[in-house]
Amino acid sequence: MSDVAPGREGEPIIRVEGLRNVFGDQVVHENLDLEVRRGEILGVVGGSGTGKSVLMRSIVGLQTPDAGQIHVFGEPTIGREETEAVDVRKRWGVLFQGGALFSTLTVAENVQVPLREFYRDLSPALMAEIANYKVVMTGLPAEAGPKYPAELSGGMKKRAGLARALALDPELLFLDEPTAGLDPIGAAAFDELTRSLQRSLGLTVFLITHDLDTLHAICDRVAVLADKKVIAVGTIPELLALDHPWIQEYFNGPRGRAAVDSADRVAAGQPTPSPAPAEPR
Numbered sequence: 251m252s253d254v255a256p257g258r259e260g261e262p263i264i265r266v267e268g269l270r271n272v273f274g275d276q277v278v279h280e281n282l283d284l285e286v287r288r289g290e291i292l293g294v295v296g297g298s299g300t301g302k303s304v305l306m307r308s309i310v311g312l313q314t315p316d317a318g319q320i321h322v323f324g325e326p327t328i329g330r331e332e333t334e335a336v337d338v339r340k341r342w343g344v345l346f347q348g349g350a351l352f353s354t355l356t357v358a359e360n361v362q363v364p365l366r367e368f369y370r371d372l373s374p375a376l377m378a379e380i381a382n383y384k385v386v387m388t389g390l391p392a393e394a395g396p397k398y399p400a401e402l403s404g405g406m407k408k409r410a411g412l413a414r415a416l417a418l419d420p421e422l423l424f425l426d427e428p429t430a431g432l433d434p435i436g437a438a439a440f441d442e443l444t445r446s447l448q449r450s451l452g453l454t455v456f457l458i459t460h461d462l463d464t465l466h467a468i469c470d471r472v473a474v475l476a477d478k479k480v481i482a483v484g485t486i487p488e489l490l491a492l493d494h495p496w497i498q499e500y501f502n503g504p505r506g507r508a509a510v511d512s513a514d515r516v517a518a519g520q521p522t523p524s525p526a527p528a529e530p531r
C-alpha cells in the first residue's frame with residue numbers, strides 16, 4: 251500500500267456487493283463482491299470478456315446492474331438520478347479505453363468538458379487556465395492544448411484523456427486499459443506517471459489492465475475476475491499462492507515470469523529493456 255491519505259488509508263472507498271449483470275441470456279456477473287481501499291492502486295485483471303469494463307461502468311453509473319449494491323464514498327450509486335449522484339460523480343475521473351476524446355474539440359477543450367458540466371459559473375479564462383494546468387500535469391507540452399486528437403500520438407492521446415479525467419481534482423481515478431496500444435517504453439512511462447500522480451494527489455486508482463508489467467510496477471493489490479465474479483484479491487505474491495488455474499497460467503506463464511524478471515531488475519537498480527523516458531510518446 252502507498253503512503254497517501256494519512257489517517258483514512260485503507261478504508262473502503264468502493265464497495266460492490268452481490269453484483270449481477272446480464273445481457274440477454276449472457277450472465278456476465280453473478281454475486282460479485284469487491285472492495286477498493288482508499289489510497290491504493292487496485293489492478294483489475296481477467297480474461298477477455300470477463301466483465302472488467304462492465305464492472306467499471308456499473309460502478310460509475312453508466313450500466314444499471316440487474317442486482318446488487320454499489321457504494322462509492324459511502325453513497326449508493328445504483329438507481330440514482332444523475333442529479334442526485336452529482337456530488338459523488340464530481341469526486342471521480344474516468345479514462346476510458348483508447349482515451350475517448352471528442353475528435354472535434356482540442357485537447358484543452360476536451361479537458362474543459364467536465365468543468366463545463368459541473369462548474370458552469372467558472373469564467374472562460376479560469377477554465378482555460380485549469381485545462382492548461384492539467385495538460386502540463388500529465389507530461390504533455392503546453393503546446394498540445396490547442397491541438398486536435400488526430401494530431402497526437404497514441405501515448406499523447408492517453409495523457410490528454412488522463413488530463414480530462416483529472417479536470418475536477420478527483421479523489422478516485424478509473425483507468426480502463428491505459429497502456430493498451432502503447433509500445434513498452436511508452437507504457438512504462440505511463441505507469442510511472444500514474445504512480446507519481448497517485449502519490450502526489452493522494453488518489454485511489456481502479457485500473458483495468460492486461461499488462462503484467464503494469465501490475466508488477468505500480469499495483470498495490472490485484473483483483474482477478476473469473477467465473478462471473480472476483481475470485482481473488484491480493485498482492486501478487488498472495489495471488490501466486492493460490493492454485494486457481496487461470497491465476498497460475500496468467501502470473502506463472504512465460505509472460506508472467508518475464509514481468510517478474512523485469513520488476514526484479516528494476517528493484518535491483520539494474521538496466522531494463524524498457525526504461526521510462528522523460529518525454530511522452
Ligand SMILES: Nc1ncnc2c1ncn2[C@@H]1O[C@H](COP(=O)(O)OP(=O)(O)OP(=O)(O)O)[C@@H](O)[C@H]1O
Nearest residue numbers: 273274276278296297298299300301302303304305
Ligand atoms: N451493452 C452491452 N450489451 C450486450 N453485451 C454487452 C454489453 N456490454 C458488454 N457486453 C458483454 O459483456 C461481456 C463483458 O464485456 P466487457 O467489455 O466488460 O469485458 P472485458 O473483461 O472488459 O473484456 P476485454 O478485456 O476484452 O476488454 C462481453 O461478452 C460483452 O460482449
